[in-house]
Amino acid sequence: MSQQLPAPWTESRPLPPYKAVLAVDAKDFTGLPAVLHAPVSQMIPELVDQALVKAGLTDVQHDKRFPASTGDGIVFGFDPTHLPFVIWPFLNVLDEVLAQYNALSVGPRIRLRASVHVGPLPDEGRPSDGNGTPRNDTHRLLDSRPVKAVLASSSEQTTHLAAILSDRVYEDAVLGGYAGLHPDRCIEVPATVEGKPFAQRAWLFIPSPSAxxxxxxxxxxxxxxxxxxxxxxxxxxxxxxxxxxxxxxxxxxxxxxxxxxxxxxxxxxxxxxxxxxxxxxxxxxxxxxxxxxxxxxxxxx
Structure with a gap:
């Protein structure tokens, strides 16, 4: 017998625990030759894990919640107490890891977009864990026009990562003074996605802007x-x-x-x-x- 779907707004029910969500994906992944798709797809989570370790976030690395591959990237949830440290130093370290990889690699450069959000998401050990509006919005932020424009307009030699923070993340972790990233390094943008009914205020952080x-x-x-x-x-x-x-x-x-x-x-x-x-x-x-x-x-x- 299938489980009956809950009826919204008919009764109160417990709010799911708040989870922070990180999503990354690669610029121009679909433009790569097919033979490179699998190796690059495998390399992205390895680079993210390398940056997590270098940033001192081994707890996040080992306790990813509802992790998933998107083909050209990854997404996972984590304990929001680590959110300030994912903003800083992790995003900056990830930029450095990508710069080092791109300098030494004989293959295609890997340049990433990253989005960070937080909100209530189910996390009960079920296959459906992590599904909800906060996760959907994380992917919309990742696909939004401002963060794509950064990598399109910047030098591949210098700018390896463009990150976008949701307004909630910015207000709580950055403006609240919990993250080591000063608010002056963030730029307010209206995040919109072409063809999608999505429009939110968000904040760009570019660790290494280029001339x-x-x-x-x-x-x-x-x-x-x-x-x-x-x-x-x-x-x-x-x-x-x-x-x-x-x-x-x-x-x-x-x-x-x-x-x-x-x-x-x-x-x-x-x-x-x-x-x-x-x-x-x-x-x-x-x-x-x-x-x-x-x-x-x-x-x-």
Missing amino acids: SLFRAGVLDSDPPRESDETTGSSASSGEQVGRSYHGNTQEVREGMAVMGDVGGGVSYQGGATHNNATNQHWGGGDNVSGTKNTGASGDQR
Whole structure:
């Protein structure tokens, strides 16, 4: 006899335990020759485990919850008490492990996207463990346009990992001061997935940004211009492309812009744009945090 499905909103029931979730996948995996799919698929979890050990997270390595291979990556849950350490130093160590591997490998480079989320997920030793909205959202974040744009626009010689944190992870672990990663190294982005009904605020962290993120636009050597703060930041699609800067505030109506210290990261969205202080909210195109201002070529996937 099949088990009766629960009816939502009819009665209260225990909330599943909170689990943190890490997902990674490789850039351009499907573009590799078929003979390389299996070796690269096997290499990804090995590199992740190597980084976990180097980051001192052997407990996470040995106690992965509901682990699964996605072919071009892996996903697993872990005790959320380790969440600050997965954010830092693990993500930074994973970037270093990938850099070392790519420098020595005679095969294709492995460049990864990573997403980190947390939420209530069943974990009772059943085949269905780990299924729920938090896990679905982890995969949506991984496939979102901003994090894909980072690897598409950056140098394969320098930028090996682009990570995206859910807003919940950022608020609890980063802003809460529990992680060793300063909030100024994270860039706020609207995470959207083409063809999917998904849109959430998220935060990019790029351990090793590359100079090509600047070269993706036209370098503006003119001094920053004072913006008219009485002008709204939104723009319709028919308006002329333009950029205005005021101190550390940035408006991007279309294309790619670079501003501040490049260590901040990269972000993408379509729509209105503005930047306040060290965090960025932005509009059409890809946006990179840096000390120079550039603008140009729209979304690159």
